[in-house]
Amino acid sequence: ELKVEQNPLFLSMQEGKNYTIYCNYSTTSDRLYWYRQDPGKSLESLFVLLSNGAVKQEGRLMASLDTKARLSTLHITAAVHDLSATYFCAVEFNTNAGKSTFGDGTTLTVKP
Amino acid sequence: AAGVIQSPRHLIKEKRETATLKCYPIPRHDTVYWYQQGPGQDPQFLISFYEKMQSDKGSIPDRFSAQQFSDYHSELNMSSLELGDSALYFCASSRQRAWGYTFGSGTRLTVV
Numbered sequence: 001e002l003k004v005e006q007n008p009l010f011l012s013m014q015e016g017k018n019y020t021i022y023c024n025y026s027t028t029s030d031r032l033y034w035y036r037q038d039p040g041k042s043l044e045s046l047f048v049l050l051s052n053g054a055v056k057q058e059g060r061l062m063a064s065l066d067t068k069a070r071l072s073t074l075h076i077t078a079a080v081h082d083l084s085a086t087y088f089c090a091v092e093f094n095t096n097a098g099k100s101t102f103g104d105g106t107t108l109t110v111k112p
Numbered sequence: 113a114a115g116v117i118q119s120p121r122h123l124i125k126e127k128r129e130t131a132t133l134k135c136y137p138i139p140r141h142d143t144v145y146w147y148q149q150g151p152g153q154d155p156q157f158l159i160s161f162y163e164k165m166q167s168d169k170g171s172i173p174d175r176f177s178a179q180q181f182s183d184y185h186s187e188l189n190m191s192s193l194e195l196g197d198s199a200l201y202f203c204a205s206s207r208q209r210a211w212g213y214t215f216g217s218g219t220r221l222t223v224v
Contacts, residue, residue, distance in 0.1 A: 033212055033213070040220075041218075042215045042216060042217045042218050043155070043202065043204075043215040044215075045212045045213060048212040088155070099145065099157040099160055099168050099170060100157065100213075102154035102156075105154050
């Protein structure tokens with residue numbers, strides 16, 4: 001079964017703190033995506049990770065991929081309120097190339 | 113830059129009615145995807161088209177159909193609407209998947 005699991009599902013953190021969101025998936029993946037979604041809004045593409053050991057950074061967010069462990073992380077550094085949103089990882093499995101299976105999402109709330 | 117355009121933004125229909133959602137992908141994008149996102153849920157893949165041909169099918173009910181036209185826009189047709197069809201429907205497009213997908217703003221369908 002093709003499964004994508006994120007944890008935690010809900011995360012409340014103080015401004016200035018660091019935290020990591022985890023994304024585990026069940027079988028070999030072709031590529032992995034991270035998206036941000038604000039309430040009632042569209043999905044904003046953050047990162048595309050294509051190979052083992054890939055690391056990408058944009059501002060306070062850094063994503064990495066370990067294909068052997070079937071794990072991706074989204075690390076938040078020195079969180080600010082503007083980062084409050086729901087973050088989804090989405091995986092394209094090799095057997096279903098071209099469509100993404102999404103994790104349940106992590107709802108992040110950053111408090112002053 | 114042009115984005116993925118979806119119309120309408122909001123749609124209210126009664127049970128058993130039909131609805132048509134439209135998607136205009138980014139110019140020169142060769143693939144269109146449709147996703148359904150229920151309240152508090154992660155997006156679920158419905159169907160995709162590559163160069164105007166259906167390329168993959170997900171959890172799309174038989175009451176739904178979709179097509180991509182010669183100008184690359186796509187339409188999702190939904191018949192015999194049920195209350196459970198109330199959701200955000202996203203269209204996304206891509207060109208050479210390595211660069212990820214761009215999602216439209218979505219159509220919020222409410223079935224009453």
